Amino acid sequence: VRVALFIACFNDTFFPDTGRATVEVLERAGCTVDFPEEQTCCGQLHINTGYPREAARLARIQLRALAGAEAIVTPSASCAATMREHYPGLVGESPPVHELCSFLVDVLGVEDVGARFPHSVAYHPTCHSLRTLRIGDAPLRLLGNVRDIELIELPDAETCCGFGGTFSVKNPDTSTAMLADKIRRIGETGAEVCTAVDNSCLMHIGGGISRLRAGVRTMHLAEILAARG
Amino acid sequence: MSFPNAAAIALRDTQLRHNLARATGTIRARRAAVVAEVDDWEAQRDEAARIKDSALLDLDRQLERLERTVSAAGGCVHWARDAAEANATVVKLAADAGGGEVIKVKSMVTEEIGLNSALAAVGITAHETDLAELIVQLGEDRPSHILVPAIHRNRTEIRDLFEAKLGESELSTEPSALTATARRYLRERFLRVGVGVSGANFAVAETGTICVVESEGNGRMCTTLPHTLITVMGIEKVIPRLTDLGTMLPILARSSTGERMNPYTSLWTGVVPGDGPQAFHLVLLDNGRTDVLADRLGRQALRCIRCSACLNVCPVYERTGGHAYESTYPGPIGAILAPQLSGMREHNSLPGASTLCGACYDVCPVKIEIPSILVHLRSRVVDAGKAPRGERSAMRALARILSSRHSYEAAQRAARLGSLTPAQRLVAPLSAWTASRDLPAAPPQTFRRWWREHRA
Numbered sequence: 204v205r206v207a208l209f210i211a212c213f214n215d216t217f218f219p220d221t222g223r224a225t226v227e228v229l230e231r232a233g234c235t236v237d238f239p240e241e242q243t244c245c246g247q248l249h250i251n252t253g254y255p256r257e258a259a260r261l262a263r264i265q266l267r268a269l270a271g272a273e274a275i276v277t278p279s280a281s282c283a284a285t286m287r288e289h290y291p292g293l294v295g296e297s298p299p300v301h302e303l304c305s306f307l308v309d310v311l312g313v314e315d316v317g318a319r320f321p322h323s324v325a326y327h328p329t330c331h332s333l334r335t336l337r338i339g340d341a342p343l344r345l346l347g348n349v350r351d352i353e354l355i356e357l358p359d360a361e362t363c364c365g366f367g368g369t370f371s372v373k374n375p376d377t378s379t380a381m382l383a384d385k386i387r388r389i390g391e392t393g394a395e396v397c398t399a400v401d402n403s404c405l406m407h408i409g410g411g412i413s414r415l416r417a418g419v420r421t422m423h424l425a426e427i428l429a430a431r432g
Numbered sequence: 433m434s435f436p437n438a439a440a441i442a443l444r445d446t447q448l449r450h451n452l453a454r455a456t457g458t459i460r461a462r463r464a465a466v467v468a469e470v471d472d473w474e475a476q477r478d479e480a481a482r483i484k485d486s487a488l489l490d491l492d493r494q495l496e497r498l499e500r501t502v503s504a505a506g507g508c509v510h511w512a513r514d515a516a517e518a519n520a521t522v523v524k525l526a527a528d529a530g531g532g533e534v535i536k537v538k539s540m541v542t543e544e545i546g547l548n549s550a551l552a553a554v555g556i557t558a559h560e561t562d563l564a565e566l567i568v569q570l571g572e573d574r575p576s577h578i579l580v581p582a583i584h585r586n587r588t589e590i591r592d593l594f595e596a597k598l599g600e601s602e603l604s605t606e607p608s609a610l611t612a613t614a615r616r617y618l619r620e621r622f623l624r625v626g627v628g629v630s631g632a633n634f635a636v637a638e639t640g641t642i643c644v645v646e647s648e649g650n651g652r653m654c655t656t657l658p659h660t661l662i663t664v665m666g667i668e669k670v671i672p673r674l675t676d677l678g679t680m681l682p683i684l685a686r687s688s689t690g691e692r693m694n695p696y697t698s699l700w701t702g703v704v705p706g707d708g709p710q711a712f713h714l715v716l717l718d719n720g721r722t723d724v725l726a727d728r729l730g731r732q733a734l735r736c737i738r739c740s741a742c743l744n745v746c747p748v749y750e751r752t753g754g755h756a757y758e759s760t761y762p763g764p765i766g767a768i769l770a771p772q773l774s775g776m777r778e779h780n781s782l783p784g785a786s787t788l789c790g791a792c793y794d795v796c797p798v799k800i801e802i803p804s805i806l807v808h809l810r811s812r813v814v815d816a817g818k819a820p821r822g823e824r825s826a827m828r829a830l831a832r833i834l835s836s837r838h839s840y841e842a843a844q845r846a847a848r849l850g851s852l853t854p855a856q857r858l859v860a861p862l863s864a865w866t867a868s869r870d871l872p873a874a875p876p877q878t879f880r881r882w883w884r885e886h887r888a
Contacts, residue, residue, distance in 0.1 A: 212834065215879045216844050217872055222879035226887070238883050244834040249827060251788060253810030253819065257831035264835060288804075334790030363747045367787025372864040373820075374785065376440040379868040380449075380751045381787075410869030 204311065205235045207272035209265070209286075209300060211279035211402075212244040214423075218402045224429035225278045225303055232313045234276075241268035247285040250293070252369050259293040266290070266298060274310070275300040278425045280332035280400045288335055302332060303425055304400055308341035315348035319432030323353040325394035326424075327385070327408070329401040330363050342400055342424055349427060355392040359384075366407035382411045389419055398424045434781040438756040439748075448753050451586045456744045459580075462690025463741060463795070470686070480683045481799040483676045484735035487637070487668075488725065494637045494670045495716060501640030505702020507712040515545035518717045522547060522629065522662055525713050526556050529627045529660040537644060537651040538562035539631025540578060540738055541666050541717060544760040544773075547629070558629070559621050561650040563614050570597040576754030576762065578740040579688050584753050618650065628658035628709065632665035633737065634680060635714070638673045641701045642714070645684065645694045652698050661700075661709035666717050668734040680737065687797040688739035720773035729808050733768045735798040740765075742792035742802060748785055757782060764792035768805045771813070780818045783809035841880070848874045 206229060210222045226236050246261035265286070269275050277283050280302045290297040307313045326346060332338050346354055365371065365381025372378075385408060389397050397412075399405050402423050409421035442448060467473055487494050499509045512518035526534050534551065536542065536558055548558040548569075560569040564582040568575050571593050575581030582590070587605040594600050594613050603609060630651065634643040642663055644651050655661055671680065677699075685694045703712050725731045743749045743763030754762030759770035759779055767782040783806050786792075792802040813819060833839045865871065 210879050212840070216847055217874060219875055219877060219879035219882055223882060238880070238887070240880060240884075240888075241837050243837060243840045246834075249831060251807055251810070252823075252827060253783075253807070253812075253814040254824075254827045254831070255811050257827060260831060261834055289807075330787065330789035330791075334794055361791075363787050363789035363791070365747070365787060367789070370784065370787045372861075374436045374439060374748075375864045375867060376436065376443050377748055377752055377785075378787075380443050381747050382868065384751075406872060407869060410865070410871060413870040414868060 204233065204274065205237065206274045206276045206306075207237045207239055207269055209242060209245070209269065209275050209277040209279075209282065210238070211277055211282045214278060214402055217406070218423065221278050221402055221423040221425050224423070224425040225276070227429040228303070228307070228316050228425055229276060231316050232307055232311055234311075237272070239268045239272070243268075245282040245285045246289075246293075247282060248368060250285065250289050255293060258289070262286075262290050262294045266294065266296065269298050273299065274306070276303055276306045277301070278303045278400065278423060279402065280329055280336055280338065281403060284331040284335035302336055302338055302400060304341040304345055305336065305338040308344055309338075314344045316345065316428050318348075318428045318430050319350035320427045320430045321351035321432050322396050323355055323392075323394045324396045324398055324427065325355050325357040325389055325392040326360070327357055327364065327389075327397055327399045327404070328360055329399050329404045332400050333361060338400075345428055346398075346424070349430075351432060352427070355394045357392055357397075358388045360388075364404050364408050366404045368403070371407055378407075379411075382407060386411050386415065386417060390417060395419065396427075397421050398427055400424050433758065435756060435758075435785045436781060438758055439752040439785070442752045442756040445753075447586070448584050449751065451584055452750055452753050455580065455583045456750045459690055459744045463687060463744065466686045466690050466692055469692075476679065476683050477797055477799050479679050480737075480797050481735060483671055483679060484737075484798050487670050487672055488731065488734050490672075491667065491670070491725065494672060495667055497637040498635055498640060498670050499716075501637065502702060502714050503640075505640045507640065507702040507714055510713060510715045512715055512717045512719070514719050515717075518545050518664060518715050518719070519547055519550035521715050522664060523550055523554055523556070525660070525662050526551060526627050526629075527554060529711070531626045533557045533559065533621075533625045534627040534629045534662075535559050535561050535621055535625045535654045535658065536565070537628070537630035537654045538565045538581070538646065539629070539664065540760060541631045541664050542629065543575060545664070545717065545719065547664070559618075559625065561618050561622070561654055562646070563611060563648060563650075566614055566618070567593060570594075574755060577743055578738050578761065578763070578765075580740075584755070622650075622653040622657055626659045628654040628661045630655055630661065630663045632663050632669050633684070634677060635665055635670045636672075636674050636677070637670050639701055641674060641699050643677060643681075644698045645681065646696045646698075647689065647694055649696050652696050655698050655700060656708045658709055660711040660713075662713045662715065664715040664717060666719070667721050668736075683797040684737050684739050687741040687795065720775060723775055724769075724772045727772065729801070730768065730772050730805055732800045732805060733765065733772060735800055736765050736769065737798060739797055741795040741797065745791040745795050746786075747789060747791070748787065757785070764802045764806075765800070768800075768802055768809060771809055776809075776812055776816050776818075780813045780816075783813060844878050848876065848878070
């Protein structure tokens, strides 16, 4: 299967390890990965902040960059959700984009990518993966097949972490209150690692954990799937 | 005050945080349990949304039909363009009926128009008879939830309030004892006062029947005991047929209180000689609603049946409470309704009071796409020139940078050299992030650089 990787500007700039892990996992699952280099940003920030015209311009650029790809895979559920949910209204079409885990499980039928990760892990289902893309338990199926992993259920897992893009800086107090509760729940699990399918949420959660010196690390799920332990 | 500032104050109230977390958690669990019992819940949501839309997209004719059927049954219909007109109508009707007092069924719309103050201004006392509304009224407080107006108060606070305001002493904090106290206080008023004021959950165009649902029985007292009954309803409350209630009533009960059916459902049609109120007035209120109807997406907000399920699941509401919204309608529905009802002149920070997490849409019994409408209203705020200073030019500049691979890669190089990315610099002061969160350091190599060196 030939796939085009949409890395997401955020991952490209701040979390390149997630991108490398995504390529590794896709190749292990038998895919040939292209990276169309004209891609930039899906426009999510502009849409969600109230700038649809600017977002439409960015959407058209991504559609052009990704044109011809039969399947587009991204390690960012919120960018995939943006393309699926908002592109039809903005520019009249939506590309065949998939979030990584849901592509592996629901499209390829792959639930074991041969990973080994000997650590305890709590999985936070991000809002866009859960309630927009509705990828269900695809991430948990993949994690369940990782060797030597100890999966610990996160209480109130489906509650938003409080990031919300510009919400995190326009409503910093409320965002922090939500984050405090999320970090408390993560702490209750005693897990070494908190994982998710969106680095934006993880940057928020991880930024809070780091500030508190709470002794847990955040890691994108693709990096766990790429790990050989 | 803008939502972020009002929320910052509310968030410091630790008692409020505990009261809300406990109360919303309880209602959430109850709702989830009774919704899980229903096999065709999704089909019921579709049907409820369809019923509301069928009335809203035909609103002029449905309302005129309602006027005809109510009048034919002996009621009197009044049209009110805005809050001032509605208040003037009710004030005049109550004054003409005499007595200087009215008893009230819990109603959001009379809160919206500020009816109690309008009545007080001419010397008419309004008695709230819903227990929670009574708590709010006695405490000279404001409601903070659509269904549970005193959700921000716990039992101990209510006990203290009753002791201070109702002349009670050594009251226990048991709900039954508190309710009995309120009941003694209210019964005397039910029997004495000759004018009742209510809102409406539904009004049936086909028959002229008004429907009010409640849990305490106080509403039925107010709609049956007085000689005069005045109902104020937003024009979006009309539904076409009596049989539509078969869908709307159970979906409302399950969504709001987490019950299979609410304890009291009152239906009345005009006036029946010798039985109940002998004068019935229906005030149809616009107050911005036809403007909301003009917005293709935003009009979905008029489907709302005030169940408050969206408040109970909202992670923002659960932490800030309702007062921070500074509008009659708080929570996710308030964030889309309040600015629209004001013609986008007020409440401009409310569309931003959400992470767009989507929990509200998932529980909405009439499938209002709240996250999409929030996003839409954010753009209307921008178009109205009400965005924060400098945001528009910053967002445009950022879009230009992201519009070509060339300028995007140049910005990435700048970020790696330690300067902030434009996005970080432009949308808010950096301190808004770093006050509570560390920022990750930019890595030495971007993904695309690695790809070019190793894979391309």
